[in-house]
Amino acid sequence: MTFLDALNPAQRRAVEFFEPRPLVVVAGPGTGKTRVLSHKIAYLIKEKGVAPKEILAITFTNFAANEMRDRIESLVQESPLCTTFHAWAYTLIREVLGEEAPFIIDELDALALFKEAIKLSGLKSAGSARQLFKEIGLIRQSYPPKRSEDWGKRSLFLFYQALLSRHRVVDFDELMLLALSLLKDESLLKTIRKRWPHVLVDEFQDVNGVQVALLERLSPKYLTLIGDPDQSIYAFRGSDPRALERFVSTHPDAEVITLETAYRCHGEVLGCAASLLSDKSASKKALKAEKGHGPKVEIRGFPGPREEARWIARTIESLTGALSFEAINFSGNVPTEDGAFSLGDVAILTRTRSSVNAIKEALSRAGIPFLETYGHTLAQDRCLRSFIRLISISRGENPAFHKRRLEEEAHMGPNEIDECLRAISKGELKEVLRKIGGDPEDALYRAFLKQVTTTNITGAMPLELGSDVDLLGVRLDAVHLMTIHGAKGLEFPVVFIPRCESGMIPIEGGDEEEERRLFYVAITRAVTRLYITYSSASGGKSPFLERFPEGLYLEEFIKSKKKAPRRPKGPRQGSLF
DNA sequence: GTGGAGAAGATTTTT
DNA sequence: TCTTCTCCAC
Numbered sequence: 106m107t108f109l110d111a112l113n114p115a116q117r118r119a120v121e122f123f124e125p126r127p128l129v130v131v132a133g134p135g136t137g138k139t140r141v142l143s144h145k146i147a148y149l150i151k152e153k154g155v156a157p158k159e160i161l162a163i164t165f166t167n168f169a170a171n172e173m174r175d176r177i178e179s180l181v182q183e184s185p186l187c188t189t190f191h192a193w194a195y196t197l198i199r200e201v202l203g204e205e206a207p208f209i210i211d212e213l214d215a216l217a218l219f220k221e222a223i224k225l226s227g228l229k230s231a232g233s234a235r236q237l238f239k240e241i242g243l244i245r246q247s248y249p250p251k252r253s254e255d256w257g258k259r260s261l262f263l264f265y266q267a268l269l270s271r272h273r274v275v276d277f278d279e280l281m282l283l284a285l286s287l288l289k290d291e292s293l294l295k296t297i298r299k300r301w302p303h304v305l306v307d308e309f310q311d312v313n314g315v316q317v318a319l320l321e322r323l324s325p326k327y328l329t330l331i332g333d334p335d336q337s338i339y340a341f342r343g344s345d346p347r348a349l350e351r352f353v354s355t356h357p358d359a360e361v362i363t364l365e366t367a368y369r370c371h372g373e374v375l376g377c378a379a380s381l382l383s384d385k386s387a388s389k390k391a392l393k394a395e396k397g398h399g400p401k402v403e404i405r406g407f408p409g410p411r412e413e414a415r416w417i418a419r420t421i422e423s424l425t426g427a428l429s430f431e432a433i434n435f436s437g438n439v440p441t442e443d444g445a446f447s448l449g450d451v452a453i454l455t456r457t458r459s460s461v462n463a464i465k466e467a468l469s470r471a472g473i474p475f476l477e478t479y480g481h482t483l484a485q486d487r488c489l490r491s492f493i494r495l496i497s498i499s500r501g502e503n504p505a506f507h508k509r510r511l512e513e514e515a516h517m518g519p520n521e522i523d524e525c526l527r528a529i530s531k532g533e534l535k536e537v538l539r540k541i542g543g544d545p546e547d548a549l550y551r552a553f554l555k556q557v558t559t560t561n562i563t564g565a566m567p568l569e570l571g572s573d574v575d576l577l578g579v580r581l582d583a584v585h586l587m588t589i590h591g592a593k594g595l596e597f598p599v600v601f602i603p604r605c606e607s608g609m610i611p612i613e614g615g616d617e618e619e620e621r622r623l624f625y626v627a628i629t630r631a632v633t634r635l636y637i638t639y640s641s642a643s644g645g646k647s648p649f650l651e652r653f654p655e656g657l658y659l660e661e662f663i664k665s666k667k668k669a670p671r672r673p674k675g676p677r678q679g680s681l682f
Numbered sequence: 683g684t685g686g687a688g689a690a691g692a693t694t695t696t697t
Numbered sequence: 698t699c700t701t702c703t704c705c706a707c
Contacts, residue, residue, distance in 0.1 A: 166696060191697040211697085233691070233702095277697050311696090341694065457693055459699085479695095516683080568697060590694050612693055623694080 108151075108180055112144060113137075119362045120145045123153060123327070127359040129309075129349060130331040133388040134378075134629035135369025135596065138331055142305055143176035145329060149303060150181050160185035161301040161325075163193060165308050167569075169594065173307070186301075190316050191277060192568050194284035197297070201287050207275045208503040211484055211567040214510060215276035222265035237261070239341075245278045246343030248285075248314030272506045277567075281315045288322045298325060305329040308594075309352075310336060313343030317352070335388050338590060338623045340616065365391045369596050370628075371399030373657045374635055378628045380652040381621045402628075402635045404650060406662040409642040410604065414467035416663060417601055417638065421451055421473055421584060424599060424634070446633075448474060452585040452597035454627050456612055460604045461586055474583040479591060484570055488543040489553060491515045495522070495537060496557060497566060499529045515541065534558070589627040600631035606644035624649050 109117055119130045119141050132138035146162060149155040162177075162185055164170045174187040188196075199206045210218070219238045241262055244251045253259050269275060275283055288294050304325040306312070309332030312320075320328070330352065337346035345351075353359050367375060372394040382389045407413040424446045455461045458479060468475050484490050491514070494507040511517045517525075521540075528537045534554055535545040543550050585597065602624075604610070611620030624647075628635060639646050641662075 168696095189697065195697095209697085235691085280697080339695075342696075459693090570697095588694060590696095609693095615693075 108144065108147065112140070113364075113366050115362055115364050115366070116141050116144070119329075119364070120148050122329075122360055122362070123149075124360070125326045127328045127330065127352070127356050129353055129359050129361045130329065131333060131349065131361065131363040131387060132331055133333050133335065133364065133367060133392045134626070135367045136364035136392070137366075137368060138307070138333075138364070139173065139176060141364070142307060142329075142331060143173060143180060146177050146185060146305065147180035150183060150185075155303060157183040157185040159301060160303040160305070161193070162187040162305045163190055163307065165189060165311050167192075169307060189568075190312075190319075191280055194280050194319070195568060197284050197287065198280070201293065207269075207273045207283070208506070209280060209567045210274045210276055210506070212276070213484070213490075214274075214506075217510070217514070218268045218272070218274075219265050222261060222268055225268075226261045226264045241265075242278060243343055245282065246313040246315055248318040272503075274503065274506060278315070281313075281319065285315060285319050285322065288319070294322065297323065302326040303329075306331065308332055309349055310334050310346060311339050311344045312348055314345070315343075317348060333388070335382055335386055335622055336593065336626050338593065338619060338626055340619050346618075346622065363387055363391060365393055366395050367392045368395050369632055370394060371396040371633075373399055373401050374628060374631050376657045377402050377635075377653045378625050380654055381625045381628075381649060383618065383621075400634060402637065402653070402658040404605075404653075404658055404660040405636065405638045406646060406660075407638065407640045408664060410463045410640045411467070412663070413603055413638050413640045414463040417453065417464055417603060417636070418467040418471040418473060420601075420636065421448070421468075421599075422471060425451065446599055447582055448584050449582045450598040451601070452587065452592060452595075452599070452630065453601045453603060454587060454589045454592050454630065455602075455604060456589060456609050456623070458588060460609060464603060465586070468584065474581060475586050476581055476583040477586045479587060484567070486549070487515070488538070488541055489550070491517070491541045492538055492543065492553075493566060493570075495525050495529060495541075498522075499526055502566070517541075589623055592630050593626055596630050596632050598632045599634040599636075600627075601636045601638065602627050603638045604643070605637050605639045605647045605650065607647050608644035610647045610649060621649065 109120060112120060116137055119128065122128045130138075130141060132141065142162065146160055149160060150157055162170075162173055164173060164187065167189060170187045170189055170192075174184050177184045177187070186193075195206075195209065216235065216238055220234045223234055223237075237258070241253070241258065244253055253262075266279075269279060288297070301323075302325055304320070304323065304327070306320065306329070309330040311332070330349065332349055334346045334349050337344055337348075340346070353361055370378070375392055375394050379389050379392065405413075405416065407416060425448050426445075453461065453464060453475075455464075461477075465475065465477075484493060491511060494511050498504040498507050508519075508522060511522055512519075525537045525540060528534075528540070534557065538545045538550055538554070545551065545554065589602075602610075610624055611617055628637075637650065639650075
């Protein structure tokens, strides 16, 4: 009896594959992707005598890296380097360039510099700076490097790069490009290859061109790529659903293992999900629901978003047994299943952040606690941003750049900055925070102050700042509100997908295939219950729902019992008040 | 440099 | 519909 006995045959083959050629694992939703990765690493250490320091596990997010580390440590006591592409690249850069290494700036600072570049170049920009920056970003994330045909854009980008190097900073994209160019040095490459003969990459469908190039350059002796092309939902930041396919076609020696048993979702959910995939997709027929059948997917239509939101709130009350007085008087058709789930089991997934407003209002009214977990990074808070700059200056991390940004962004004078710096050196952090307009008693700032004083955030601040949710360590029994993108990699016993209307899912102007994959990801988060709702007032039922196979879902249109509210204006978004 | 008015945008997100 | 930027007057 070993730890490998817990694996199914395909998982086990992937774990035990030990040959000096690439292994590609195609892992659909709920097929045990993280399980395979963590067991594979444990297997290398335990059974193959590989030293943990010879293993490099690369993920996309800090969250995933931490999860991976925990999973491995529960199997073997030691753990290898589990890191993100960006953090790994920066470590490499520091190792090679030492004190000469540039500092990392985040997206907001990058955009500010880009705007400066627009001014310097004197070019009349077509479109907004933001849009242009995004466009150039996509070019920089592709590899081999695409060249913009537009002469103006090219020279604009040269101005931007000049600004970056003048300030000795790199943005996240340049960070990857710099690492790639450093690895052109053969002796360095040799050292790195020797150091990590085993490299494992999670969520390979999310890599961008430069990251693929980096891996190709590295070409470790033992490479494992794991991913699912059907869950590729980051084309807007340079990833390509065909990355796995392309890798396999350029590496004919690669072993491909497809995990076909899905443990998370039952047959009804998987059947509806499969209807969204293109016929070429491997998962379309392959995925088998280990659980067999379960409840049907429920589709509900409403006259407007408010009725929809109210119904969702009532249904949550009913599912969790959190019945309020109001609920008892509610006349809508709500499933009765008192107390089968806890509030934390429930997730509401939306395409955009703003489309959740009506639901927030309905939940508040019903007294249902909820937690919004959007990828809201700390550094988006104006005041915290200035505070972080002051801390950076006091640590000698890119002081000139941050001083300049403080003057331009927060309109602080040199004297004011010096005053704050003196206060920091005396340890009066709260005073400083107050001075720049923050409230040190605010929970977010308190948590941040604690982090600053207890941990030593080094050079790569933008890499290490998490979200406010991470920082506050919120663990509440509350309904989760998040975007579909944010829910990737997670699962919930009960999932609601509201506003499933054309124009929203798929979103207007979006790429149909990518929107289908996105909806596929949303649906496959559901472990037990899946409710998909729409309102006819805004856009009407999503065309994606028409694809669902007969017999796997129940559909009902719920008319308001009250007089239909007068709504002469067309589509409307619910607002909070 | 501050403040108000008016215009221009506007998915999705991690590092 | 709400937010953010820009420009102009003070």
